[in-house]
Amino acid sequence: MKLRFALAATTAMAVMTGTASADTMKIGITQNNVGVDSYQTTYEKAFIAAAEANDAVEAVVLDAGGDVARQIAQMEDLIQQEVDAIIIWPTNGEAVIPAVRKAHQADIPVIVTNSNIAEPGFDFVASFSGPDNITQGSRSAEIMCDKFKEMGIEDEAQIVQISGQPGYTTAIERAKGFEDRLPEVCPNVTLMETQPGDWNREKSQQVMEAFLVKYDDIDGVYAGDDNMGVGALNAAKAAGRDGIIFVGATNFAVGYEAMAAGDYWGSIYQSPVDDAEAALQTALDVLNGKEVPFLNYFDTPKITQDNMDEFSKPVF
Amino acid sequence: MATLTKQQIGSILAKQGILIAFALFMIAFALGNPKFLTVDNLFSVVRSSAILGVMALGVTFVVISGNLDLSVGSMMSFSTIVVLDLHDKIGPFLAIPAMFLMTLALGGLIGFLVGYLKLNSLIVTLGMLSAIHGLTLTYSGGQNMDIADKEGTWFSVFGQGTALGIPVPILIFAGLAALLGLVLAKTPFGRKVYAVGGNGTAATFSGIRRARTVFTCYLMSAGCVATAGLIQASRSLGSQNTVGQGLELEVLAAVILGGASLLGGSGTVFKTVIGVLILGFIQNGLLLIGLQFYVQFVVTWVIIILAVWLDVAAKRGKLWSPIA
Numbered sequence: 001m002k003l004r005f006a007l008a009a010t011t012a013m014a015v016m017t018g019t020a021s022a023d024t025m026k027i028g029i030t031q032n033n034v035g036v037d038s039y040q041t042t043y044e045k046a047f048i049a050a051a052e053a054n055d056a057v058e059a060v061v062l063d064a065g066g067d068v069a070r071q072i073a074q075m076e077d078l079i080q081q082e083v084d085a086i087i088i089w090p091t092n093g094e095a096v097i098p099a100v101r102k103a104h105q106a107d108i109p110v111i112v113t114n115s116n117i118a119e120p121g122f123d124f125v126a127s128f129s130g131p132d133n134i135t136q137g138s139r140s141a142e143i144m145c146d147k148f149k150e151m152g153i154e155d156e157a158q159i160v161q162i163s164g165q166p167g168y169t170t171a172i173e174r175a176k177g178f179e180d181r182l183p184e185v186c187p188n189v190t191l192m193e194t195q196p197g198d199w200n201r202e203k204s205q206q207v208m209e210a211f212l213v214k215y216d217d218i219d220g221v222y223a224g225d226d227n228m229g230v231g232a233l234n235a236a237k238a239a240g241r242d243g244i245i246f247v248g249a250t251n252f253a254v255g256y257e258a259m260a261a262g263d264y265w266g267s268i269y270q271s272p273v274d275d276a277e278a279a280l281q282t283a284l285d286v287l288n289g290k291e292v293p294f295l296n297y298f299d300t301p302k303i304t305q306d307n308m309d310e311f312s313k314p315v316f
Numbered sequence: 317m318a319t320l321t322k323q324q325i326g327s328i329l330a331k332q333g334i335l336i337a338f339a340l341f342m343i344a345f346a347l348g349n350p351k352f353l354t355v356d357n358l359f360s361v362v363r364s365s366a367i368l369g370v371m372a373l374g375v376t377f378v379v380i381s382g383n384l385d386l387s388v389g390s391m392m393s394f395s396t397i398v399v400l401d402l403h404d405k406i407g408p409f410l411a412i413p414a415m416f417l418m419t420l421a422l423g424g425l426i427g428f429l430v431g432y433l434k435l436n437s438l439i440v441t442l443g444m445l446s447a448i449h450g451l452t453l454t455y456s457g458g459q460n461m462d463i464a465d466k467e468g469t470w471f472s473v474f475g476q477g478t479a480l481g482i483p484v485p486i487l488i489f490a491g492l493a494a495l496l497g498l499v500l501a502k503t504p505f506g507r508k509v510y511a512v513g514g515n516g517t518a519a520t521f522s523g524i525r526r527a528r529t530v531f532t533c534y535l536m537s538a539g540c541v542a543t544a545g546l547i548q549a550s551r552s553l554g555s556q557n558t559v560g561q562g563l564e565l566e567v568l569a570a571v572i573l574g575g576a577s578l579l580g581g582s583g584t585v586f587k588t589v590i591g592v593l594i595l596g597f598i599q600n601g602l603l604l605i606g607l608q609f610y611v612q613f614v615v616t617w618v619i620i621i622l623a624v625w626l627d628v629a630a631k632r633g634k635l636w637s638p639i640a
Contacts, residue, residue: 034458035453036453036458037458037459037460037556037557038459038460040458041457041458041459166609166610195603196609200556200559201552201555201556201559202367202548202551202552202555202559205364205551205552206364206599206600207603209364210357210360210600210603210604211603213351213354213356213360214349214351214603214604214606227460227556230552230554234551234552238476239356252460253460253462254462254554257462316459316460
């Protein structure tokens with residue numbers, strides 16, 4: 001397998017032209033912002049490892065650094081280079097659509113990874129590979145409901161929700177999945193209020209402090225990810241309020257540790273390694289002419305204090 | 317007590333317009349939810365405002381000296397990440413002074429560029445906002461930073477401890493506000509800061525070393541940021557790289573809300589504290605009333621505009637000014 005990195009895409013491209021032989025598939029990936037968080041850093045490493053392990057793949061690994069304009073330029077470079085398929089982790093779900101369309105018109109299949117682009121662009125996308133935020137939210141509702149049943153409080157429990165940044169699809173979907181599923185499994189549990197924690201532990205701690213003042217009885221907290229869940233946990237600890245069940249929608253290392261300490265009940269396990277491998281596999285399946293569903297989700301299982309020893313601690 | 321003449325009342329109103337606005341909001345929120353005025357809630361709001369507040373104290377000096385500091389948000393992320401990382405590597409005793417030195421070095425660099433090289437502070441600190449963010453990311457490799465042994469460290473005292481029943485962050489904020497308030501109001505250095513911001517040329521001709529005064533203001537601001545980072549790190553014993561993102565604008569809003577002029581030369585530490593508290597209580601009050609959060613953004617802005625209006629109206633003794 002041959003692998004090249006290109007930081008300044010255009011200059012590096014020239015070097016690589018012509019290295020692909022007939023039997024290898026040349027797959028280009030333009031990522032969102034490697035290095036900004038551990039998830040994306042691990043994703044990139046896992047993608048490179050998966051590509052290296054496969055002799056039929058030649059990968060061109062690019063990173064947009066969170067910059068939409070740079071990502072569009074990288075898309076154009078990959079089209080120029082006539083790669084066989086492009087994987088994109090969108091910096092912005094709307095702004096990249098024209099670039100995706102251009103690739104589609106050049107007969108290069110585009111696979112969107114991790115977070116989907118906006119709906120007007122769906123026609124130009126071969127497949128989306130990533131986690132299903134709605135399922136994550138609804139599984140969180142099941143985790144919380146199961147715990148309440150175990151405690152025997154499924155008929156009176158009152159909970160609050162701390163959601164992600166307002167306006168973000170991930171935040172909206174994780175909230176929706178939870179809010180839709182909860183009344184199906186635990187119809188008598190009351191969701192008293194939802195406020196955003198902006199994916200930020202400190203903000204979430206402040207929101208929880210206000211909840212604790214406002215509500216004398218809180219049995220559970222659902223957070224859009226463990227970072228916010230642990231922020232809420234810190235607030236409850238500081239106020240001396242015990243016995244609250246904390247459930248997050250994505251497991252982070254801090255959440256895993258808090259679960260090990262017995263303070264935090266459960267979350268959803270989303271592995272950046274699975275995410276990266278699923279993206280590459282989806283691209284290969286598309287190129288090999290296999291039938292791939294448009295929304296090709298990888299599995300994100302439930303993790304709680306009961307089964308956490310089956311999972312390794314998240315790297316992020 | 318002697319009766320106050322109408323004129324005296326007028327002059328008190330003119331000086332304390334922002335306090336009146338503050339009192340009005342407190343009453344309104346208390347009517348909205350009786351739990352707003354409980355001791356627990358008041359403590360919790362002031363405690364979470366302490367981080368923003370400590371940063372605002374330093375920025376008050378910078379603004380009065382006629383400059384801006386937009387880098388304090390990412391600088392706070394930097395100090396938080398650095399002190400958390402060093403905590404596990406060299407222990408809290410060394411980590412805290414090391415973090416202060418690094419943050420002061422950043423403040424010194426800004427002070428040098430703005431003070432001695434006379435570069436525009438908006439551009440310098442806007443650039444530093446993203447440069448320091450990059451520095452933080454490079455330092456941490458993008459990873460969240462967490463203290464390994466969260467139960468066993470005394471480091472949590474700055475953010476979670478209490479003394480005499482009062483949370484430590486509040487004591488730090490109050491102590492620093494008192495100290496810096498005195499420095500600004502009662503020392504020759506304080507008068508130089510007003511002079512440099514009010515009329516730089518005149519200050520130079522009166523023998524004030526302008527560059528040095530500006531430089532010192534940025535150092536003080538960096539010191540405040542480091543203190544805020546310390547509280548932040550100690551409060552949650554772990555942090556994202558973006559923990560201070562966006563705080564620079566909230567800090568500036570608090571300082572301006574307190575009545576400091578963006579053009580320099582006016583403002584006091586006490587009023588900045590009021591500005592900080594107004595922002596903190598608005599956020600908390602809206603949460604307790606339970607307003608839908610998309611609406612909160614709008615309402616927050618409306619309240620800030622109301623506060624500024626009340627302040628201005630009190631100064632001129634009229635609600636509006638029909639001429640010009």
